[in-house]
Every structure is written in C-alpha cells, then in structure tokens.
Amino acid sequence: MSIAQVEHILVVPTAEFRNLGYFQGFSPDAPRYLKHLLQPALISFRPRPEMEEDPSFKQLIPYVIFEYVDADGEAWVFQYVRGKGQGESRLHSKRSVGVGGHISSEDAAEHLSGNPYEEGMRRELDEEVEIGCEYEIECVGLINDDQNPVGQVHLGVVHRCRVVQPAVRPRESEIIEAGFVPVSQLLEELDRCETWSSICLQALYG
Known part of the structure; x- marks a missing residue:
C-alpha cells in the first residue's frame, strides 16, 4: 500500500482525555469531554496503522445503538456479529450492539459541514x-476500556438511536446474524458480546 492509500483517522491526545477526568468503563458526561476534545487545535488525522499501536492517542469512534420499544414497553436493541472481513480483526465473531467506525480525513473535506465527527458518523451509518x-438520535455517553489492546487506542462515543419500528437492516455482507433482540436476552448473554457492547448494555439497561 502506498502512502497515499493509507487511511488517516481522527485522533486526540490521550493525555487530554485523562486531564479531563479518567474513567474506566462508561461515563454519561459526554458533552463535557467532547466540547474540549473536539476543538480543532486538539484533533488531528494520522495514519491508521500507526494509531492502532500507539496508546498516546485515542481514536474517537461513534458507537450508535438502535433501540426499539414495543407495544408492551419492552426494549429491543439491534445486534449483529462481525464477519471476518469487517473492520477490527480483534473483534471478529463477537456480538455487537454498536454501529459506527473511524472518522476519516475525508470527512473533513472543505465541501462538507465543517464538523468531521458528525460527517463521519453519518457516513458510517449510511455505509x-x-x-x-x-x-431520533442522541449522544448518551463515552466508553473507555484500557484493559485490552483494542480499548487502549480507542474512545467510544455512544449514541442511542430510537427507531419507531424495528426497521434497521445491514448494508454490508460482513454484518451477519443481524436483527433486534430483547434487551433482557442480551443482558443474559453478555459473555457473547464484545467488551464495548457489554459495557453499554450494563450502563444503559442493566
């Protein structure tokens, strides 16, 4: 792969995140963190291969959870399994309740809104x-998990997307076994979930 083909992704200095107040797991205080971390002076776009191995930076990752509440008031959440061709190889075959991905330098193009995070989240959802x-979508928290190599270089931004019908379908072939499942069932099967999903399910529904 040539230098021109290497994806450059949005990162923030880990030290800046820690200075705002370190936490392990879930924090509902996303607005305070993001107001500081998304300042143009702090964000940068760096080569993804390097950032996957450099814990001095955190990659900001939108993590969108689709929630449907049925007529009986029971919450259902969209979940799927990551195929071997999708994204982070260290998460393959794990159940996930979050849809999203990296914010790319292409999301900061001049013809766009000027908010690369929002542009990147919308692009990832569309893809x-x-x-x-x-x-309706709202930001409900942050995930930080420094207990494994994947988590050490990522910071999840959790969004809850409330849908009026369970009408969310995968566009990518590597999003498999997808569909809405009762939250009560997911909470009983946390050991099958990737770490971020387990953290979110317990924080939002446990």
Missing part, C-alpha cells in the same frame, strides 16, 4: 445499515 423508519 453499514439501512434505516427504514423515523428515528
């Missing part, structure tokens, strides 16, 4: 799933 109904 990965089809939403066939009305929905």
Whole structure:
C-alpha cells in the first residue's frame, strides 16, 4: 500500500482525555469531554496503522445503538456479529450492539459541514445499515476500556438511536446474524458480546 492509500483517522491526545477526568468503563458526561476534545487545535488525522499501536492517542469512534420499544414497553436493541472481513480483526465473531467506525480525513473535506465527527458518523451509518423508519438520535455517553489492546487506542462515543419500528437492516455482507433482540436476552448473554457492547448494555439497561 502506498502512502497515499493509507487511511488517516481522527485522533486526540490521550493525555487530554485523562486531564479531563479518567474513567474506566462508561461515563454519561459526554458533552463535557467532547466540547474540549473536539476543538480543532486538539484533533488531528494520522495514519491508521500507526494509531492502532500507539496508546498516546485515542481514536474517537461513534458507537450508535438502535433501540426499539414495543407495544408492551419492552426494549429491543439491534445486534449483529462481525464477519471476518469487517473492520477490527480483534473483534471478529463477537456480538455487537454498536454501529459506527473511524472518522476519516475525508470527512473533513472543505465541501462538507465543517464538523468531521458528525460527517463521519453519518457516513458510517449510511455505509453499514439501512434505516427504514423515523428515528431520533442522541449522544448518551463515552466508553473507555484500557484493559485490552483494542480499548487502549480507542474512545467510544455512544449514541442511542430510537427507531419507531424495528426497521434497521445491514448494508454490508460482513454484518451477519443481524436483527433486534430483547434487551433482557442480551443482558443474559453478555459473555457473547464484545467488551464495548457489554459495557453499554450494563450502563444503559442493566
């Protein structure tokens, strides 16, 4: 792969995150963190291969959870299994409840809104799933997990997307075994989930 073909992704200095108040797991205080971390002076776009091995930077990752509440008031969440051709190889075959991915330098192009994080989140959603109904989306927290190599270089930004119908379908072939599952069932099967999903399910629904 040539230098021109290497993906450059949005990162922030880990020291800046820690200075705001370190936590392990989930924090609902996303607005305070993001107001500081998303300052143009702090974000940069760096080569993804290097950033995957450099814990002095955190890659900001939108992590969107689709929630549907049925007529009986029971919450259902969209979940899937990551195929071997999708994204981070260290997460393959794990169940996930989060849709999203890296923010690319292409999301900061001049013709776009000027908010690369928002542009990147929308792009990732459009690429990965089809939403066939009305929905509302809100940012509900952050995930930090420094207990494994994947988590040490990522910072998840959790968004809850409430859909009026369970009408979310995968666009990518590597998003398999996808569909809405009752939250109560997911909470009983946390050992099958990737770490971020387990953290979110316990924080938001446990």
